[in-house]
Amino acid sequence: MNPVKIIFKRELSAAFHSLSGYIVMVAFLGFTGFFTWFYGRDIFFVGQASLATFFNIAYWTLFFFIPALTMRSIAEEKKTGTIETMLTKPLRASDWIMGKFWALTALIAVTLACTLPYYATLAVIGDIDHRTVLCGYLGLMLMSGAYIGIGIFASSLTDNQIVAFLLTLLIGIFFHVLFQIFSYSLSGWWGGFFDALNMRTHYEAVVRGVVDSRDIIYFVSVALAGLLSAEAAISKR
Amino acid sequence: MDIVVSHLTKTYGTQRAVDDVSFRVAAGQITGFLGPNGAGKTTTMKSMVCYITPDSGDITIGPYSIREHPGQVRRNIGYLPELNPLYEDMPVVDFLHFMAALQQVPKREIPGRTAEMIRLCGLTAEKHKKIGELSKGYKQRVGLAQALIHDPAVLILDEPTSGLDPNQMVEIRELIRTVGKSKTVLLSSHILSEVEATCDRIVVINKGRIVADGTAAELRSTASGRERLRVRIEAPEGADVPALLQALPSVEKAEWDADARACLVTAIPDASARNEIFALCVAQKWQLTEITGIETSLEDVFRMLTTPS
Known part of the structure; x- marks a missing residue:
């Protein structure tokens, strides 16, 4: 069997057998559900059959919830020493990391799938743009992939889960907020450069329903950079 | 393999x-x-x-x-x-x-x-x-x-x-x-x-x-490289057995071990002291009741090899 598939199955099984995985999922659903349906500029306030409110809330919620899922991915294995058991098997470090990446991505996909009743409800009560919804979910998955890559990298640098969590947020805040501020503050080439690095620019483009290869390349590149850096970090022994 | x-x-x-x-x-x-x-x-x-x-x-x-x-x-x-x-x-x-x-x-x-x-x-x-x-x-x-x-x-x-x-x-x-x-x-x-x-x-x-x-x-x-013996001798009162054993050419060190009620003898490297000890007992008309080789334990070997001399 493909080693990535073996690791993927073990990691996904571990996630669904642990309380923390369910807590994060339920907290995500509760948080996004509350702000989508009941509070502030919710769906009813907008007055259109659109999930834009949900995609905006999920954009921020995932930013905080993904580090909570990725923080233990490698840090815990370093702390308990199971990294030694794994990396002395006939298995490449990249296979191990990819198995973890796909398992976390699948966990996010399952969590997001739990919000499909929002879509079904809106489709019943109004005239919803199906393509935009599909692109919205695609945007969330791509953004999640990028942050999972960053989270796994942060987790590979330490054996302390809290440090990994904070480090993921620290790196993430650049993509989520600071690059946007830099792009507004600077003009010319530098302004364009930071705008290209800004997660929101690419996320909003996809969520609007415009799937451009540049946006896809951006998300895949961030995820790959994180995963390759994680591989380099754990291979240095 | x-x-x-x-x-x-x-x-x-x-x-x-x-x-x-x-x-x-x-x-x-x-x-x-x-x-x-x-x-x-x-x-x-x-x-x-x-x-x-x-x-x-x-x-x-x-x-x-x-x-x-x-x-x-x-x-x-x-x-x-x-x-x-x-x-x-x-x-x-x-x-x-x-x-x-x-x-x-x-x-x-x-x-x-x-x-x-x-x-x-x-x-x-x-x-x-x-x-x-x-x-x-x-x-x-x-x-x-x-x-x-x-x-x-x-x-x-x-x-x-x-x-x-x-x-x-x-x-x-x-x-x-x-x-x-x-x-x-x-x-x-x-x-x-x-x-x-x-x-x-x-x-x-x-x-x-x-x-x-x-x-x-x-x-x-x-690690030891030299013979160690436990020697029990019945000698007349006042005889300084360890000193006489120590004086043998093949013996590097002889000491009285009160716990074992015997002399512990270390031979010089690559030599056996058994024959000379036996000959000494014959000459002194002592009774040699025990002469046993002491095996160096692995603990001793380990200490010898891994601690600075």
Whole structure:
């Protein structure tokens, strides 16, 4: 069997057998559900059959919830020493990391799938743009992939889960907020450069329903950079 | 498969953990790897399983080099790390299935291999329990089972009995002896009696260098290099037996041991003092009631080899 598939199955099984995985999922659903349906500029306030409110809330919620899922991915294995058991098997470090990446991505996909009743409800009560919804979910998955890559990298640098969590947020805040501020503050080439690095620019483009290869390349590149850096970090022994 | 370590060197910062180490573990032998803490045992073992990359030198497992064929090396080695890290959230049987899959055991053979390891390692009653619920002894058995799951030719065990109670130690030792009959085994330990009881050969490492390599008997004779005797003599009152023994040309040192109620005699290197002691007793008309060779214990040898003189 493909080693990535073996690791993927073990990691996904571990996630669904642990309380923390369910807590994060339920907290995500509760948080996004509350702000989508009941509070502030919710769906009813907008007055259109659109999930834009949900995609905006999920954009921020995932930013905080993904580090909570990725923080233990490698840090815990370093702390308990199971990294030694794994990396002395006939298995490449990249296979191990990819198995973890796909398992976390699948966990996010399952969590997001739990919000499909929002879509079904809106489709019943109004005239919803199906393509935009599909692109919205695609945007969330791509953004999640990028942050999972960053989270796994942060987790590979330490054996302390809290440090990994904070480090993921620290790196993430650049993509989520600071690059946007830099792009507004600077003009010319530098302004364009930071705008290209800004997660929101690419996320909003996809969520609007415009799937451009540049946006896809951006998300895949961030995820790959994180995963390759994680591989380099754990291979240095 | 032989394990051949050639001129292995590994440095951490300014400290040389392993310094030009070379030795060979012959196929089918159980070899003990001894040394004080920080001597370089674990670094050498981790290099063998391609977990750390040495600065220079090479290790070959049969025809495979850790530098050129790390995948093949790992496939042919069963490794039990020092702290025996396991996924404590997994049931024993699932964990062994997972390890077998990672070791590329063919899918149809996995249930059979897992069942065999569970039987061999005495885990039948515990196989559905989560690893975190097991005692340290059983966890160690799970560690051994995962190391053996793919029937490797070479077994590397880093302190396999550390932290176990005496009964568990005997059980694990027995298990290692059983599986070691058909495999090349290298095991590190601090417990010298265990190494002596389990191993065919002993390699001693100190401060990153090999300081001895041989059977327990060879090590004793190499390290002591001189005969030691316990001598009991019935002599008339007032006779200074130790002083007269000390005066013999073949005796380096003779002292009275009040506990043993005997004289302890150390001969000069490469000589026996027995004949001269016997001749002295005849000349002095003493009765020689005992003359016994004292075997140097492995503990003494270990101390001699690993502490500054």
